[in-house]
Amino acid sequence: xxxxxxxxxxxxxxxxxxxxxxxxxxxxxxxxxxxxxxxxxxxxxxxxxxxxxxxxxxxxxxxxxxxxxxxxxxxxxxxxxxxxxxxxxxxxxxxxxxxxxxxxxxxxxxxxxxxxxxxxxxxxxxxxxxxxxxxxxxxxxxxxxxxxxxxxxxxxxxxxxxxxxxxxxxxxxxxxxxxxxxxxxxxxxxxxxxxxxxxxxxxxxxxxxxxxxxxxxxxxxxxxxxxxxxxxxxxxxxxxxxxxxxxxxxxxxxxxxxxxxxxxxxxxxxxxxxxxxxxxxxxxxxxxxxxxxxxxxxxxxxxxxxxxxxxxxxxxxxxxxxxxxxxxxxxxxxxxxxxxxxxxxxxxxxxxxxxxxxxxxxxxxxxxxxxxxxxxxxxxxxxxxxxxxxxxxxxxxxxxxxxxxxxxxxxxxxxxxxxxxxxxxxxxxxxxxxxxxxxxxxxxxxxxxxxxxxxxxxxxxxxxxxxxxxxxxxxxxxxxxxxxxxxxxxxxxxxxxxxxxxxxxxxxxxxxxxxxxxxxxxxxxxxxxxxxxxxxxxxxxxxxxxxxxxxxxxxxxxxxxxxxxxxxxxxxxxxxxxxxxxxxxxxxxxxxxxxxxxxxxxxxxxxxxxxxxxxxx
Amino acid sequence: xxxxxxxxxxxxxxxxxxxxxxxxxxxxxxxxxxxxxxxxxxxxxxxxxxxxxxxxxxxxxxxxxxxxxxxxxxxxxxxxxxxxxxxxxxxxxxxxxxxxxxxxxxxxxxxxxxxxxxxxxxxxxxxxxxxxxxxxxxxxxxxxxxxx
Numbered sequence: 001x002x003x004x005x006x007x008x009x010x011x012x013x014x015x016x017x018x019x020x021x022x023x024x025x026x027x028x029x030x031x032x033x034x035x036x037x038x039x040x041x042x043x044x045x046x047x048x049x050x051x052x053x054x055x056x057x058x059x060x061x062x063x064x065x066x067x068x069x070x071x072x073x074x075x076x077x078x079x080x081x082x083x084x085x086x087x088x089x090x091x092x093x094x095x096x097x098x099x100x101x102x103x104x105x106x107x108x109x110x111x112x113x114x115x116x117x118x119x120x121x122x123x124x125x126x127x128x129x130x131x132x133x134x135x136x137x138x139x140x141x142x143x144x145x146x147x148x149x150x151x152x153x154x155x156x157x158x159x160x161x162x163x164x165x166x167x168x169x170x171x172x173x174x175x176x177x178x179x180x181x182x183x184x185x186x187x188x189x190x191x192x193x194x195x196x197x198x199x200x201x202x203x204x205x206x207x208x209x210x211x212x213x214x215x216x217x218x219x220x221x222x223x224x225x226x227x228x229x230x231x232x233x234x235x236x237x238x239x240x241x242x243x244x245x246x247x248x249x250x251x252x253x254x255x256x257x258x259x260x261x262x263x264x265x266x267x268x269x270x271x272x273x274x275x276x277x278x279x280x281x282x283x284x285x286x287x288x289x290x291x292x293x294x295x296x297x298x299x300x301x302x303x304x305x306x307x308x309x310x311x312x313x314x315x316x317x318x319x320x321x322x323x324x325x326x327x328x329x330x331x332x333x334x335x336x337x338x339x340x341x342x343x344x345x346x347x348x349x350x351x352x353x354x355x356x357x358x359x360x361x362x363x364x365x366x367x368x369x370x371x372x373x374x375x376x377x378x379x380x381x382x383x384x385x386x387x388x389x390x391x392x393x394x395x396x397x398x399x400x401x402x403x404x405x406x407x408x409x410x411x412x413x414x415x416x417x418x419x420x421x422x423x424x425x426x427x428x429x430x431x432x433x434x435x436x437x438x439x440x441x442x443x444x445x446x447x448x449x450x451x452x453x454x455x456x457x458x459x460x461x462x463x464x465x466x467x468x469x470x471x472x473x474x475x476x477x478x479x480x481x482x483x484x485x486x487x488x489x490x491x492x493x494x495x496x497x498x499x500x501x502x503x504x505x506x507x508x509x510x511x512x513x514x515x516x517x518x519x520x521x522x523x524x525x526x527x528x529x530x531x532x533x534x535x536x537x538x539x540x541x542x543x544x545x546x547x548x549x550x551x552x553x554x555x556x557x558x559x560x561x562x563x564x565x566x567x568x569x570x571x572x573x574x575x576x577x578x579x580x581x582x583x584x585x586x587x588x589x590x591x592x593x594x595x596x597x598x599x600x601x602x603x604x605x606x607x608x609x610x611x612x613x614x615x616x617x
Numbered sequence: 618x619x620x621x622x623x624x625x626x627x628x629x630x631x632x633x634x635x636x637x638x639x640x641x642x643x644x645x646x647x648x649x650x651x652x653x654x655x656x657x658x659x660x661x662x663x664x665x666x667x668x669x670x671x672x673x674x675x676x677x678x679x680x681x682x683x684x685x686x687x688x689x690x691x692x693x694x695x696x697x698x699x700x701x702x703x704x705x706x707x708x709x710x711x712x713x714x715x716x717x718x719x720x721x722x723x724x725x726x727x728x729x730x731x732x733x734x735x736x737x738x739x740x741x742x743x744x745x746x747x748x749x750x751x752x753x754x755x756x757x758x759x760x761x762x763x764x765x
Binding site for chain 1: 635639642718742743744748
């Protein structure tokens with residue numbers, strides 16, 4: 001099979017490799033667009049998530065500030081400050097129930113103008129208690145008292161978000177805390193102290209983490225980049241511990257931090273993952289804040305404007321989560337690829353088989369055709385050479401027969417001479433046969449290229465050659481306009497010589513032959529006859545003995561004779577030569593006749609011959 | 618025959634014994650008294666003409682006045698021999714009549730353009746052959762005075 005130069009595996013690979021590459025390219029494209037779009041989806045989800053969380057943070061703080069303002073304007077408290085000391089019980093009861101209902105405030109306090117706690121309700125894990133008088137303390141030195149009391153009525157102090165400190169120590173368990181304070185005035189407008197709320201920061205952090213719908217984690221950073229809520233509790237509240245001062249977002253993720261610091265809202269991706277930053281200004285414009293103090297009894301280090309009080313929400317999707325999606329997609333696509341490869345391989349296999357089969361068929365066909373044409377040519381050459389060499393002994397038979405007949409006629413006697421005569425007659429017949437065979441094989445072996453040939457001229461030359469016979473039988477030959485066509489002139493001559501010769505030969509004994517040679521343009525009978533050329537129909541008609549319609553095809557075969565040798569000479573090869581010549585010219589020859597009604601031969605030939613036929617000749 | 622006529626030697630080159638026999642018989646029948654020398658292939662022909670081998674004696678191998686040459690011979694065929702004859706100045710003037718068996722052969726040979734003086738298609742009839750020999754003798758051996 002391989003000797004044909006086209007193996008099945010080659011046929012397979014020729015189709016399969018490009019197909020495999022094309023599918024791989026397609027899936028790569030799908031992979032990259034899918035990955036990019038998944039990234040985009042994550043990015044949008046993260047963005048909308050941090051936006052939502054920002055609103056929650058703001059709403060929570062806003063609600064705390066509202067609570068503070070309601071308490072600062074409590075009518076009972078105002079009456080108490082105006083001198084109605086009885087009202088203190090009512091205020092205490094209100095604060096206690098407020099504490100229970102709200103559940104957000106660790107302490108709710110009223111401190112007088114000296115910083116002394118007058119009322120203090122401890123949340124006490126949902127069972128608020130009013131701290132007895134003897135347990136109340138003076139907080140006059142604390143920054144949150146000083147900062148709050150220094151404000152104008154209606155202004156709000158918001159402490160930094162930090163951890164509660166009890167007796168100089170960070171309270172354990174950790175108690176994230178935001179203190180909100182505002183001055184309280186009596187009915188004359190004089191500041192008489194402050195209302196102070198210890199807002200439970202954990203609740204804020206919890207509400208963020210609970211509402212968080214992002215893919216990864218939510219981080220909360222303060223203005224300095226310290227983690228208020230981080231991935232690891234050990235990273236949190238770095239500013240509260242001496243040994244954690246360096247644990248900040250910008251020290252852990254410097255590249256992301258750089259990007260974040262320049263923008264209020266931005267997304268950053270690097271090898272750590274995807275960060276979605278959203279800066280929050282939780283304190284409204286009218287409120288005041290301070291940077292707080294790291295030690296319990298120090299004044300606040302500086303006062304900070306509301307616009308500088310900044311937190312940042314960071315939606316963080318770690319790289320492993322991001323790449324998990326990508327990996328899942330890759331695995332899925334790999335599966336799809338394998339499946340497609342399997343299907344393609346199967347399909348291509350059958351395709352390759354079919355293709356190879358068709359190529360093999362074609363090769364076989366071509367080989368057969370060329371073998372056929374070669375063997376045909378060899379046969380014709382053989383016939384030519386053979387008939388040539390056959391002539392030689394025959395000639396001797398004839399010549400020595402003649403010598404015998406002339407030199408020894410007396411010795412031979414009548415019978416001997418008759419034998420010799422018959423012998424010579426048979427040899428002559430055989431010579432005719434061989435000559436005719438030679439003519440037949442010459443149609444292809446001695447073919448000349450096609451040249452424009454004037455058939456009128458050809459027929460006239462034939463008539464000159466046949467002059468003797470024409471006059472012998474008193475024949476009349478009529479020629480009407482014949483075309484000029486691309487043909488082998490010698491073969492055309494032979495064609496007309498045979499046909500006109502036949503017409504002269506097979507004439508009725510009592511009637512001189514009339515032969516008509518005419519031509520007309522014909523309509524193509526089948527699609528194989530080209531219509532872009534002129535199709536000539538050349539007709540040779542006679543008034544001779546004709547033949548039975550049944551023989552109209554058989555007469556074109558080699559050595560086919562319809563008459564005995566006694567009546568008409570010939571080897572029965574003339575018409576097969578005619579057909580062979582016409583075939584070589586791409587035309588057809590047919591015959592019509594009835595006994596005693598003459599014969600009509602129709603030749604259909606094109607005016608032009610294609611280059612291909614010419615070359616083949 | 619006119620008195621100035623010399624009888625020339627005819628050299629017949631043909632491998633076919635019967636053809637040689639017929640040719641000689643035809644010459645006899647034509648009553649030609651010319652001496653006929655016979656060679657059987659192209660090599661012998663060239664040896665004869667160049668007086669080589671068995672043909673060194675000018676008495677027994679006289680220079681021919683006419684060569685009757687068959688084309689299909691063994692060893693060296695007629696075409697090759699003809700070509701060589703026409704290349705040698707001393708031999709070029711000897712007329713060569715080619716014996717062929719067909720018109721086709723004649724056509725082929727013509728294309729060589731080797732200066733053949735005449736063609737004889739080997740006839741089927743002995744009478745024809747005799748006629749041809751007569752005509753040849755008349756033309757080449759009697760009327761034309763051949764150079765010696």
